[in-house]
Amino acid sequence: MPVNSSRYVTVGLIQTTCSPDPNVNLERTVEHIRAAASAGAKVICLQEVFNLQYPCQAEDHARFKLAEPIPGPTTDAIVQIAKGLEVVVIVPLFEMRAHGLYHNSAVMIDADGSVAGQYRKTHIPDDPLYHEKFYFAPGDLGFQVFNTRYGRIGVGICWDQWFPEAARLTAMQGADLIFFPTAIGWIPGEKAQLGVSQFSAWQTMIRSHAIANGLFVAATNRVGVEGEIEFWGGSFLSDPYGNVLSQASQNAEQNLVVDCDLSLINTARTHWPFFRDRRIDMYDGLMDRWAE
Numbered sequence: 001m002p003v004n005s006s007r008y009v010t011v012g013l014i015q016t017t018c019s020p021d022p023n024v025n026l027e028r029t030v031e032h033i034r035a036a037a038s039a040g041a042k043v044i045c046l047q048e049v050f051n052l053q054y055p056c057q058a059e060d061h062a063r064f065k066l067a068e069p070i071p072g073p074t075t076d077a078i079v080q081i082a083k084g085l086e087v088v089v090i091v092p093l094f095e096m097r098a099h100g101l102y103h104n105s106a107v108m109i110d111a112d113g114s115v116a117g118q119y120r121k122t123h124i125p126d127d128p129l130y131h132e133k134f135y136f137a138p139g140d141l142g143f144q145v146f147n148t149r150y151g152r153i154g155v156g157i158c159w160d161q162w163f164p165e166a167a168r169l170t171a172m173q174g175a176d177l178i179f180f181p182t183a184i185g186w187i188p189g190e191k192a193q194l195g196v197s198q199f200s201a202w203q204t205m206i207r208s209h210a211i212a213n214g215l216f217v218a219a220t221n222r223v224g225v226e227g228e229i230e231f232w233g234g235s236f237l238s239d240p241y242g243n244v245l246s247q248a249s250q251n252a253e254q255n256l257v258v259d260c261d262l263s264l265i266n267t268a269r270t271h272w273p274f275f276r277d278r279r280i281d282m283y284d285g286l287m288d289r290w291a292e
Contacts, residue, residue, distance in 0.1 A: 007263055009150050011177065011216075012041025012087075013256040015235040015248045017224035018053045022066065025051040026074060030081055032255055037085040039257040042111070042150045045090040047222045047235075048158050048183040049104065052094060057227045059134040067096035070118060075107050083113025088148045090155060092181040094135075095120070104136045106155045106181060108146040116146040121157040122166060129187050129229055132159075145173040151262065154178040161219060162205055164212065165286065171213035172275075176262050178209065180219045185231035199232055203244070210238040214269040216260045223253060240268035 014032045018025050029050055036044050049055065051074055055063045068074060074093060082089045088111050095105040104121035120139030124132045143166060145154045154170035154177070161167075161180040170178055184202065186195055202219070210217040216239055223233035236247035237258050248254040269275060285291055 007261070009177070009260050009262060010040045010042050011218060011237060011256075011258050011260055012036030012039070012044040013218055013220045013235045013237065013248065013258070014044060014046050014050075015221060015223055015233055015255070016047065016050075016253045018051075018222060018226065020053055022051045022074075026077060030077070032253075033078075033081055033087070033089060034085065036255045036257055037087050039255070040259075041087065041255075041257045043088045043090075043148070043153065043177065045179040045181055045218060045220045046092055047220045048092045048181045049094050050092055050181070050222075053226045054183045054222070054229065054231075055094060056131045056135055057129045057229065059131050063135070064096075064102060067094040067102050069097075070095050070105060070107055071115070075109070075115070078107075079109055079113045079115070082109045082111060086111045086149075088116075088150055088153070090153070090179055090181065092157060097137075102136055103139060104132065104157055105139075106157055108148065108153065108155065110146075111149040116148055117144060119144055119155045119157070121160060123159040123163055125159045129227070143169040143173070145170060145175045151176040156180050158182045158184060161202075161209070164209070167209035167213055167217070171209075171215055175213075175215055176265060177216045177218065177260065178213075180206065180217070182219050182221045182235075183231065184221055185229040188228050191230065195232070199234060199250075203234070203236065206236070207238045207242040207244065210240055211242040211272075212274060214240045214272065214274065215265050216240065216262075221248075223249070223251060240264050 092106040095103040108116040126133040154175035218237040
């Protein structure tokens with residue numbers, strides 16, 4: 001195939017509200033997967049810990065009971081759906097690795113129902129209403145790219161998306177697309193003053209990853225009010241030039257289905273040759289916490 005020929009992959013981003021019942025959330029998400037696949041999506045990304053209400057608003061030991069092993073009942077269910085529909089599904093979960101050891105994880109299920117691999121969230125935040133360090137150990141699988149039927153796919157999770165190093169190291173492994181399943185919203189008292197700028201900063205970071213690395217980058221967020229957080233939705237996908245190809249509602253459930261022409265990756269990288277011009281001999285300082 002000539003390098004300048006079009007190679008389209010249709011991406012689905014599923015943005016939903018969540019109930020307190022994980023089984024209900026799973027059933028409703030399966031319906032959304034079917035709808036996105038029916039609309040043509042071949043690679044479908046769910047939101048962070050998709051089958052739960054965001055569990056980290058308080059430090060509560062009882063919430064560890066919400067975690068599950070990988071593989072486990074939820075991945076088993078999605079495996080069957082992916083295989084039946086012949087779609088790739090990115091499945092973010094609250095993982096119980098062992099008693100007392102938990103991760104914020106994502107499983108890559110290929111279109112034949114096989115598990116292409118797993119990623120564990122690397123950067124773990126600790127902010128008001130986002131007490132993730134209480135629940136999750138930092139990921140230890142590194143930044144990865146998974147070979148799937150429809151392309152080479154990288155994954156980060158939420159807080160990871162704010163770190164240029166995460167996107168860069170994933171892109172350097174040959175990703176065509178990077179997905180950031182997310183649970184991000186406004187905490188009380190912030191929306192009126194900071195809401196627009198916070199959303200803009202989030203979108204700017206994703207777009208900048210796409211531009212700097214010359215590939216497609218998507219973020220899938222949840223929507224609705226859970227506890228004290230108003231999740232701001234707005235799931236979207238950026239092309240290698242930073243153009244937002246499609247964006248979901250900020251206050252309603254929505255499936256985005258977007259065509260991505262992967263030939264743009266080569267075009268962008270040959271016209272903006274950032275990888276060619278990187279001075280890898282000058283970057284040792286990135287291994288330091290701070291330049292003293």
